[in-house]
Structure formats: structure tokens, C-alpha cells
Amino acid sequence: MVPSYVPLSYYLMLGGFLFACGVVGFLIKRNIITIFMSIELMLNGVNLSFVAFAAHWHALAGQVFVFFVMVVAAAEAAVGLAIIIAVYRTRETLNVDQVNLLKL
């Protein structure tokens, strides 16, 4: 239950802020781990707005969605971290600009 004295817009603004932080981090950071964390940040920004809307409209679908997102994010984190470790082992760097073997 969302207490009635915290308006919906606050949650949305916080969610938007988190999402924006994620976007900016994704765009300007070169370290893969930081980028990875930025993606998590974006996902959580979206999750926050989902639950906020779900509470506001008394609709459970939004919360169900969030669980799905969290499951996928967890799986993604496992795979993603494994890839990062594999990359570090072969290239000995975590700078994305240097991981460019597939580029033309």
C-alpha cells in the first residue's frame, strides 16, 4: 500500500531520474562493469514506475511485470558477468572501446 501522502508523481520522478542516470552512465562510461550497472539502474527505474502505477491503479499486473523483469535481470546479470569475465581473460581490459574485434 502506498501511503496516501506520497503522491504518484514523486515515484515517477524518482524512477525517471534513476532511468536518466542509467542512460547517461551507459553513454559516457567505458568500463563494462559500470555500463552493466547502468543498465541495472535503468531497469530498476522502470520497475519503480511499474509498482508505483500498480499501487496507484490497484492493478496487480504491474507488480507481476516487475517480478518478470527482476527474474530476467538476474539471469542477465549471471550471463553478463560471465561474459565480462571471459572478455577480461582474453583481452585483459574492460574498456569497451578496445573490445572492437567485431567492428568493421
Add this chain to the structure above:
Amino acid sequence: MNPNLNLWLIPILPLAGAAINGFLGKKSSRRAVTTIALFFSGAAFAWALWVALRFSSLSLPYQEYLAHWIRSDSFSADFAFYLDQLSLVMLLVVTGVGFLIHIYSVGYMWDDPSYYRFFSYLNLFMFFMLTLVLANNYLVMFIGWEGVGLASYLLIGFWFTKDSAASAGKKAFIVNRIGDFGFLIALFLLIKHFGSLNFEQVFQGIAPLGVETAGAGLLTAIGILLMVGACGKSAQIPLYVWLPDAMEGPTPVSALIHAATMVTAGVYMVSRSHTIFERAPTALTVVAIIGTLTAFFAATIGIAQTDIKKVLAYSTISQLGYMFMACGVGAFSAGIFHLMTHAFFKGLLFLGAGSVLHACGGEQDMRKMGGLKSFIPWTFLTMGIATLAIAGIPPLAGFWSKDEILWKAYQVSWVYWAIGVVTAFLTSFYMFRLLFMTFFGEYRGASVEAHGSHGHDPHGHDADGHGGPHESPMVMLVPLMILALLSLVGGFVGWGHHFEHFLAPVFGSVEAAEVASHGTELLLMGVSVALAFLGAWLAYVLYCSRPELPQRIAASLGGLYQTVVHKYYIDELYGALFVKPLIDGSTRILWQDVDRKVIDAAVNDAGDGARHVSDEARHMQSGNIRSYAGWIAVGSAVVIAFMIWMAVGR
């Protein structure tokens, strides 16, 4: 009911000959090519003769339907043939003279490497000419009309490796196109106003129309446009310039196409359309003036030419002018009469000239001939007859027809007669000049011993080595003799207006306008004959008894003489007026400006532009994930901003 004459065979036979020789001739022997060519042209002549024999039993005009061609709503044009007195005369002239010239060509062209090609073209020409003559509507006539133009082009440029021959062919074709343009417009007008091109239907449609006295009208326009077409084909002012150049072709071609048959197609066409012209006095006057001027003008040029074939070419133009003069004064049958006699004596003159060239190893300059009468007596004799005939010395063929024309012209206006009779004087002068320069006096050519080594002979029949001027073989002489005979007696068909009566069903009654008395006729005849003799005498004085005189006269005339020698600079004038502006305009404006600066530039700029734009757009595809993400972020930001703006703006 008429019996079936199978007229279609007459044109188809030469076509078959052309096809066989054209496709198979290269691998066949000369003998086989000769047999095919002579058989098919001879068969056409035989068939024409057979038709002529049965002619009196026909109800005229005889029409024969072969196949339908164009059917569109009420308009139709069929492959169909039409035979009346006029077509019969043309038919006999074309097949007869054509066959003789085929025979002659066997001797003349024997040593040419493209022997089969020559006969293929010659047969092809016969096919088109006979189509033209036998057509029962203007459209089929037009097929023949264009076809003879094609054959003429092919034959003028027969020695196409020679640059002058190739360009002469092109010139003939292009100048003829100008005339054909007029002819075509006339046909369009006929379709628009009479809904048909069939001779019978058109003339029936015209028959109830009155004479256009107000000066101009539909029929006048059609008449003048038809005359434009005739000017091209029959080498009249202002489109005559192609004919002298056409002498680049082999001499039998000049005889057949550019003297006896094709160039008379215009006269035939105008005569065939007499129903139109009779109702358009202005058009008739135009025809008469063009004819009269051409006759005189070309004759004056002929005086100063030194190339034997060029003299004959200008003479042909001049004689064609006579025929148009006859048409223009309404004496169509006189025009056709002259057409026929002219085919005899001018064909003979050209063939004789060919025989002279043969004797002199291809030399065409009369200043290098002379004294040939003892070397080539038969050629001299036949050419002498032809010269007498064309000069209008009675009782040879040319006298009858020319006198007929002059008499008819006098009845319309004494001006036509006066110019015509002066032209007759000039004709007699330049023809006897030709005769005297060629056959009399001393031989002025290369010395007899040196002659055999001439290696530059363009006519290709010098391979056997000449011992000096020598007579042509019989195969060339026999056609000359037959034509000489025809030139001698051919005029007698005009005796007592027989010829005119024969053509009367086509052109209307004979005794329409006899305004002047019989005495006047005899007087005028006497004047023209006297002038003909005077011309001959003058030529004798200048070129036989006192050969130093012409040069002194030429020198004293100075600029005038030079103008005439250079054919009044008409070619140069046309070059400056039409050809050069056209070439310059095409080069500078159409090519360098329009083509290169507009069309090419547009295409190139479109290509360059596409490349530049894609060059810029390429940078978006950097392969850098974060830049893609950046684009996505910017894109979504724009979309969101738009949605907010939409929401707030409302």
C-alpha cells in the same frame, strides 16, 4: 468483268531477284547472278508487255486487290494495284528501260567485286518503282516513293569506301526527306478532309468541288505540298542539289534512277493528282513557275560543266523542269510524253557516257577526251542520235515532246514559252558542246601507251589493261542501239495527238483549249527548231572549228563565268544558310549546352548528390554501441517531447 491480270507479279518478280541475289549472290558465280538479275527484271518486262497486249480489252481503270493492310474505322489502305493508261505508260517505260539498263550493267559492272550487290539493289529499285507506279492509293505509292529513295541512296553510295560517294548518298536521302515531309503533310490533309487515300475515292470526293479561284484553299495547299514532295524526288528548285552529286554512283544507276525513272516519279505523282491541281490554279502556277525556272536555271549551269556526267545531270534537271512546266500549264499528257521520250534519250546519253568512261578508263573530264569518234564509233553514233533527240531536232523523239510542251505553254502564257525556247537553245548548245568535246578534235587524254597503267580507276573495270580508248562489248552496245532506235522513232507516237488521245481518259479531253491558230503553232515550232540548230552551230564554232574561243570568252566574262562554273554557289549558299547553322546549333547549343550542361549535369549531379548524402549518413553507422544507444536516447527524447508538446498544446 475484267480478267485477272496478276499485276502483283510485276513488282514481286524483281523483289524476288533482289532477295535471291542479295542473300545468295555472294557465294554464287557472276554468271548465276547475271541470270537471276536478268531473268527477274526481264520477266517483269515480259509481264508488262503481256498486260499491254491485253490492255485494249480491259475496262479501265483495272484494279487488283492483293491484301488488306490498314483498316481503321472508315479509313482503309490496301495493298492494291491500279492500272490505267497513265500507269501503263509508266509501267512499260520502267520495265523496258530498266531491263535494257540491267543488260548494259552486266558489261559495265562485270569486274566490280560487289557485282551481286549491285544487281540486288538494281532489282530492289525496280520493285519499289513498280510499286510506286502501280499503287492504287497514295499510301502504297508512298511505300514505293520511299523505297526508290532507299534504293537510290544505296546505289549512289555503291562505292561507299569513297568518301564523296557516301556523302552524296546521304545528301540525296536527306534532301529527299525534306520533300517527303511535304508529301506526307499532303497525305494527312487528304485523310482529314476526304477520309481516304484511295485514288478513286479521293478524286470522287474532289470532283464536285469547284475551282479555287480566290487564290488559296485546301486543294491549293494539298497541291503545293504535293509539289514540295515532287521537288525533292524530281530534283526541282529548290531541292535539286542532290542530283548532280548523285553522279557519284555507277553510270547505269545514273541512267536508270537519276535520268529515266525515279526522278520522273514526281512528274507521275503530279499527273496522277491532276484532279487536285486542276482545281487549284495557284498550285498549278507554282508548278509551272518552278518547272520553267528549273529548266532555264539548270541549263545555264550545264553550259559550263566539264564533267561529262555533271552536264547530263544538269540536263536531266532541266528536262524535268520542262515536264513540270507542262504539268503546270495543265498539259499533263505532254509532260508524260516528254517523260517517256526523255527516258529513252537521257537513258541512252547516260549509258553512252558510261561507255565513254569505259573507253577512257574512268575519266569523266571532257577536257581530257576528244577525238573519240574513231575509237568508239558505235557509242558515238548512238550518243549522236540521243543528242539530236534532246536538242529537239526533228523528227527525233525529243522534238515532238518538247514542241508539244512549248506549244501548250504558249497557250497559257508567252513567258513560259519564251523561257522554254531559250532553254531549248541552251540545251542544244550544251549537248552539242558535250558531243564535240568528247568525240571530235584531237584526243587529249593520257597517252595511249601510258593509259593501260592507270591504277586509280574508280570504276573497277580497268583490270584487264587498256591499250587506249576502245569500244565497249556488245552486251553494252545492244542496249545503246535499242535506245537509239527508240529515240529515233519514239516521238512518232505523238503524231497527230495519238499519245494525247491515248491518255485522254485519264486527263480529260484534248480539244479543251486551242486558242491559237495552226499557223502560230507552225511558226513557234519553226522558232524552236531554228534555235536548236543555232545552238548546235554555236557549239560547233566554239568547240570544233575555233577551240581557242571558249577560253577567251570565259576570260572576258570573268566573274559571271566563275559564278556559273561554281553552279551559282547554291551548294555553298545552302551550306551557309542551313547546314552550317544546323551543325553549329547542334554542336554548341544542343550538345555542349543542353546535352552536357543540362542532361549530363543532371544525371551526374543526382549521382554525386546521392553519394555525398550517403557519405554523411555513413557516419551514423559507426559500429560503436554507445553511439547507437545515444541515437536511441535522443530519438526517444524527441518522441517524448513531441508527445508532451501535443498533450500540453491541446
